[in-house]
Amino acid sequence: MTEPTAASQLSVTVAEIYESRFVPSVFAGWARALVDAADVGPGDAVLDVGCGTGIVARTVADRVPGHGWIVGVDISDGMLSVARRLQPDVEWQQGDATRLLYADEAFDVVLSQAMLMFVPAPMDAVREMARVAKEGGTVAVHVWASLSQQRGWGPFHEAIRRHAGPEALDMVSGYWRMGNREAVVKMCTRAGLRVKQASTVERDAVYRSVEQFVTTEIAGTPLEAALDPGALQHIMEDTAAGLTRFQRPDGRLAVPLAGHIVVCRK
Ligand SMILES: C[S@@+](CC[C@H](N)C(=O)[O-])C[C@H]1O[C@@H](n2cnc3c(N)ncnc32)[C@H](O)[C@@H]1O
Numbered sequence: 001m002t003e004p005t006a007a008s009q010l011s012v013t014v015a016e017i018y019e020s021r022f023v024p025s026v027f028a029g030w031a032r033a034l035v036d037a038a039d040v041g042p043g044d045a046v047l048d049v050g051c052g053t054g055i056v057a058r059t060v061a062d063r064v065p066g067h068g069w070i071v072g073v074d075i076s077d078g079m080l081s082v083a084r085r086l087q088p089d090v091e092w093q094q095g096d097a098t099r100l101l102y103a104d105e106a107f108d109v110v111l112s113q114a115m116l117m118f119v120p121a122p123m124d125a126v127r128e129m130a131r132v133a134k135e136g137g138t139v140a141v142h143v144w145a146s147l148s149q150q151r152g153w154g155p156f157h158e159a160i161r162r163h164a165g166p167e168a169l170d171m172v173s174g175y176w177r178m179g180n181r182e183a184v185v186k187m188c189t190r191a192g193l194r195v196k197q198a199s200t201v202e203r204d205a206v207y208r209s210v211e212q213f214v215t216t217e218i219a220g221t222p223l224e225a226a227l228d229p230g231a232l233q234h235i236m237e238d239t240a241a242g243l244t245r246f247q248r249p250d251g252r253l254a255v256p257l258a259g260h261i262v263v264c265r266k
Pocket of ligand 1: 010052055056073075098112
């Protein structure tokens with residue numbers, strides 16, 4: 001998965017890669033799970049914080065008949081320009097999750113998928129999500145589980161460490177930073193929310209082949225430019241050896257990816 005640590009500098013090109021490669025294989029399925037867990041209803045005003053190319057907000061627009069006002073906020077103009085192209089009828093706003101430009105209690109449902117790990121002060125972002133949710137409204141947060149819980153990504157990351165070194169591994173490791181579910185639960189509680197449900201789920205991310213998995217995961221990250229072809233080849237070979245049990249009979253690779261979904265009431 002691409003690594004948007006320098007989030008505000010994500011170009012439209014990286015955003016298009018994110019949308020075409022990562023959203024279908026990984027993020028779209030999780031967006032459906034998050035929207036279902038939050039139980040978004042007709043007429044609900046919904047905010048998607050750290051919306052990226054907008055898959056969560058777009059999922060609400062597609063799946064909730066008679067939905068209300070839908071807003072996606074992201075720090076990256078590149079991501080937002082792809083979101084606007086794909087779904088012009090949703091409101092897309094540039095903004096920082098830790099300083100949301102909305103009034104207190106403006107939304108019935110506040111959602112955030114795969115964003116908190118990229119915010120330097122995640123507690124501030126959770127507080128802001130709680131602030132803009134209505135009394136009795138829902139805040140639902142998704143984060144990836146820790147690397148130790150990732151049966152599929154473990155062998156891939158170990159191959160990167162072995163053949164490209166720890167600095168290379170750091171370039172793709174940001175995703176797992178918020179992997180402690182209890183820490184996320186505590187943040188929500190400290191923000192004044194009542195945690196209704198905290199679950200850890202595995203969903204398969206499906207790739208045509210090991211090559212597609214490795215190149216997709218590296219595409220758009222700083223590692224793409226840093227890797228020499230020899231190292232890439234070794235990473236492919238070791239990843240293939242480590243992931244044989246996830247290979248399907250049709251040659252595709254179904255890599256389990258673990259994430260936490262925490263659903264709260266205000
Ligand atoms: C991995 S992407 C997830 C995007 C989207 N939620 C999805 O599920 O596809 C992380 C997103 O968080 C955004 N982001 C990072 N820091 C942010 C901040 N402080 N405020 C708002 N968005 C931020 C990035 O620009 C990026 O679009």
